[in-house]
Amino acid sequence: xxxxxxxxxxxxxxxxxxxxxxxxxxxxxxxxxxxxxxxxxxxxxxxxxxxxxxxxxxxxxxxxxxxxxxxxxxxxxxxxxxxxxxxxxxxxxxxxxxxxxxxxxxxxxxxxxxxxxxxxxxxxxxxxxxxxxxxxxxxxxxxxxxxxxxxxxxxxxxxxxxxxxxxxxxxxxxxxxxxxxxxxxxxxxxxxxxxxxxxxxxxxxxxxxxxxxxxxxxxxxxxxxxxxxxxxxxxxxxxxxxxxxxxxxxxxxxxxxxxxxxxxxxxxxxxxxxxxxxxxxxxxxxxxxxxxxxxxxxxxxxxxxxxxxxxxxxxxxxxxxxxxxxxxxxxxx
Numbered sequence: 191x192x193x194x195x196x197x198x199x200x201x202x203x204x205x206x207x208x209x210x211x212x213x214x215x216x217x218x219x220x221x222x223x224x225x226x227x228x229x230x231x232x233x234x235x236x237x238x239x240x241x242x243x244x245x246x247x248x249x250x251x252x253x254x255x256x257x258x259x260x261x262x263x264x265x266x267x268x269x270x271x272x273x274x275x276x277x278x279x280x281x282x283x284x285x286x287x288x289x290x291x292x293x294x295x296x297x298x299x300x301x302x303x304x305x306x307x308x309x310x311x312x313x314x315x316x317x318x319x320x321x322x323x324x325x326x327x328x329x330x331x332x333x334x335x336x337x338x339x340x341x342x343x344x345x346x347x348x349x350x351x352x353x354x355x356x357x358x359x360x361x362x363x364x365x366x367x368x369x370x371x372x373x374x375x376x377x378x379x380x381x382x383x384x385x386x387x388x389x390x391x392x393x394x395x396x397x398x399x400x401x402x403x404x405x406x407x408x409x410x411x412x413x414x415x416x417x418x419x420x421x422x423x424x425x426x427x428x429x430x431x432x433x434x435x436x437x438x439x440x441x442x443x444x445x446x447x448x449x450x451x452x453x454x455x456x457x458x459x460x461x462x463x464x465x466x467x468x469x470x471x472x473x474x475x476x477x478x479x480x481x482x483x484x485x486x487x488x489x490x491x492x493x494x495x496x497x498x499x500x501x502x503x504x505x506x507x508x509x510x511x512x513x514x515x516x517x518x519x520x521x522x523x
Contacts, residue, residue, distance in 0.1 A: 207293035208309055210318070213280035220270045220277065221389065221396045221426065229384040230274060233261050236381060237282060237361055260355055260362045260379055262325075264369040265386025268427020271365040272323065274386075278363065279319040287318045291328045302343060303350040310354040317360070325364035326371040348373050355379045388425055395419035397426045398457075401433040408440075410451040418457055428464050435460035 222230070237259055244250035263271040272288075279286040287309065294305050306328070313320045322328060332348050333341045352375055355362065364380070366372070389397060398415040424432075436456035443450060 207290055207305065208312075209288040209290075210316075211276065211279075211286045211288060213276040213284075213286045215273055215276045216280055217274070217277045219400075220273045221393045221400065222270060222274075223387050223389060223393055226270075226384065226386055229382065230278075233259075233382045233384060234278060234281060237278070259360070260364065260381050262369065262372075262377075262380045262383045263363060263365040263386060264383060265367070266388060266425060267367055268425030268430075269386035269388060270426055271386050272321075274384075275319070275321040275363045275365065278361070279321075282319065282361070284361075285316060285318040287313050287316075287320050289320065289322045291322065291324060294328075300343075300346075303346050306347060306350050307354060310358050313360060314358065320360065320362040322362070322364045324366060326366040326368040329364065329373055329376040330371045331373045348376065352376060352379065388423065391419045394422070394424070394429065397429045398433070401430055402452075407437075408451045410453040412454045413452065413457065414454060417454075418461070422461050422465075424461065424465070428461065428468075431464045432457060432460035435463055 217227075217230070240259060263274065265271060276286055289309060294302065294309070309320065312318075329348060329351060330344065332345045352373075355376075356379075369383075395415045395418075398418055402409065422428075436452050436459065439456045439459060440450050440452040441447075
């Protein structure tokens with residue numbers, strides 16, 4: 191798979207667009223709400239019974255296309271989508287191909303669709319489970335008026351993806367936080383949609399517990415997981431980060447290591463730090479985003495559009511300058 195040209199142009203070390211993993215985590219490693227777990231069990235049953243239905247029962251002869259077992263894992267960040275993709279591959283005894291579309295996308299026209307086709311070809315040869323993270327970027331709604339090269343390229347990528355799904359006889363998992371952005375034709379090829387909801391208090395308490403080693407992690411007697419679960423309505427990913435922050439705070443305290451313990455205040459400070467960080471990421475033009483009126487929202491959109499127009503103007507000016515330099519160089523020869 192070719193490295194992303196952006197990285198080469200900027201002199202950055204290229205990341206791999208596709209990472210081949212031997213899955214080790216199982217469904218026992220993730221705590222899910224009951225409805226999500228039932229939907230996952232249904233998805234797994236479709237995979238295990240696929241040979242019976244399409245081969246032994248002959249439905250494959252009546253439905254020669256659309257054989258791909260395409261699943262959509264939709265939900266907020268940190269709710270277990272990636273872990274469950276790995277667990278599904280592990281239960282099938284297959285490798286997991288983790289696809290990062292940001293690294294797959296090429297600067298050069300026509301390269302990205304070729305990269306998408308190459309991924310499906312390689313996964314077909316190795317019998318791997320394909321996992322597209324942030325899939326709304328690759329399967330977004332196609333434009334009806336592709337007036338720019340970027341729009342034409344984006345439409346082509348979606349068309350190639352749909353074609354590959356038609357003929358791919360394997361398991362493909364798409365994960366997204368923005369399922370509403372999917373192209374309608376892509377949605378029709380999804381066999382099962384699994385909604386990953388935020389965990390409830392009972393699930394959160396279990397998540398707090400499983401983040402710590404049952405025998406080796408030193409906990410103070412004041413640690414109360416039920417209290418943490420009831421006070422903080424957060425995702426499993428948030429809890430994981432909070433536990434790591436709490437462990438670091440406890441380990442950094444002065445004194446012998448044998449006397450150090452993770453205390454309730456460490457866990458509380460950890461989750462408060464995680465929430466504070468998320469609040470920073472949600473900052474907008476206005477101090478109080480939640481109470482911003484429609485006029486302010488329109489102003490924010492207008493300013494965003496103005497910035498984009500400015501970027502386009504700068505790029506156009508640079509292109510014009512380069513063309514002018516090239517013309518002068520030709521005339522001087």
